[in-house]
Amino acid sequence: MAAACTRTLCKVGRSIWESPAARRPGTVSYLVGNVSSRGFRRAYGTGVYPSELLSSLRTGAGGRVLGCAVLLGGGLGLYHTVKFRVQQLLAEEETKVSGGGLKLTLYQYKTCPFCSKVRAFLDYHGLPYEIVEVNPVMRKEIKWSVYRKVPILMVDGDVVRLLKRFQNTGVSSPQIKQLNDSSVIISSIQTYLINKERSLSEILHCYPEMKSVNERGKEVTEYSNKYWVMLGETEITDIYPEKGMQKEEMKWRQWADDWLVHLISPNVYRTTGEALASFDYIVREGKFGTFEGFFAKYVGAAAMFLIAKRLKSRHNLQDDVRQDLYNAVNDWVAAIGKKRKFMGGDQPNLADLAVFGVLRVMEGLQAFDDMMDNTKVKYWYRRMERASLNHEGRQD
Incomplete structure (x- = not known):
């Protein structure tokens, strides 16, 4: 004072x-x-x-x-x-x-489902953030980062201090933290908002980085424990009052990353017409130069139409990939059940936000309209829209 x-x-x-x-x-x-x-x-x-x-x-x-x-x-x-x-x-x-002056900076592609997940989380909790739209061709906006993928969330010293409003102590010196991977970003910030005793640096140590080589011989970076929100017993009881709620949340968050995300590209690039419409949207919403935009719209659409066919084979999808999308979405709605508004009960949990963020990237495209018309997801999706728009998870 x-x-x-x-x-x-x-x-x-x-x-x-x-x-x-x-x-x-x-x-x-x-x-x-x-x-x-x-x-x-x-x-x-x-x-x-x-x-x-x-x-x-x-x-x-x-x-x-x-x-x-x-x-x-x-x-x-x-x-x-x-x-x-x-x-x-x-x-x-x-x-x-x-909380009015939070300084979070999100490096993203607007149409990336993983970036959309992070935005859904930040919007729901009413956390202000700035967006840096990354050019997907040159990626010069993140050339300073060894980690070359999006989303990246930068948390500066002010935010480290301001998030401490839930704690009794401050931060002695400014810090800048780079948070990578959408699920790590969400889990660590969620932990930070709830846990009143641990610093952001301490929390990030709970999600160690691991490098490995996948089946195609490409080096990949993964993070341990990325679906865990690191809480004490008392906090777990408060956040997850019913037995099994935390494990259920983790299961469906992983399902969104390992299965639902892989249904997006084969569906939005299902035909040449849909591929062209999708890239028209991507170019319009993304950050492209004039030549890059023209090239991306036509050459990119053709390339992604072919890649979508390969993805269909890689993930063992049906010839009509819409059916896989419909089945996945109906499985999600069935898991919520008729007695709950959301997977989290009366309020969305992290699984709700993840699934909503992934599905949201199809808005405005034929795949999204077909999904809304041919599945039972509509009412849940509209509730999620309102919860996100109204920042219903904001902590006063």
Whole structure:
């Protein structure tokens, strides 16, 4: 609080010093006179002084008394003006500390389902963030990063401090944290919002990076425990009041990453017409130069139409890939059941946000319309839309 007061007084002093009035001769008398003028305007309900008052100030003992009164009134007016401004600035500082000034930066492709998952999580919790749209061809926006995929969430020193609003201690020095992998980002920030004793650095140690070579001979990076929210027993009971809820959440989060995501490309690039429509959307919403956009729209659409066929074979999908999408979505709705609004009960949990984020990237495309018309997902999806739009997970 002392530091906040000091910063606030400095701001007030600077604003007064830098004002045009402060640079003219007679600054003090100008400021006092200005404040006293405002005070008399409030008292008399007019913007001018009564002539009798002005003449009395020029002569006699009464003039001296009234002059002192004017100066006193002016001083009190100035005091209250400065006091009001100090309170206003302190309120702004408090707003930042309570969450209004979060500085999260998300590096993303808008149409990437993994990036959409992270946005769904941040939006639902009402966490402000800036977006840096990455050019998918050159990727120069993330050339500073060894990790060359999106999403990347950068958490600067202010956010590390501000997220500590749930804790009794602050952060001693600014930090910048890079969070990779959509599921790690979500699990670690969720842990940080709930756990009142551990720092972000400590939490990130719970998700160690592991490098390996996949069946195609390509080096891949994975993260241990990425579906775990690292909580104590008391917190687990509060967040997951029913037995098995946490394991259910983890199961369906992994299902979204390992199965649902792989149904998106084969469905949105199912035919040449759908592939062209999808790339028209990607170019329109993404960050492409003029030539890159033209190339991506036509050459990319043709390439992805062929790649979608390979993905269908790799993931053992049916000839009509829509049926796999329908089956997956209906399995999800059946798992929620008729008695729950969401997988998390009355409020969405991390599995709800993951599935919603993945499906959302198809909006505006034929695959999305077909899914909404031919499955039972519509009512759950619309509830999720409202929850995300209204930031229903925001913590006051």
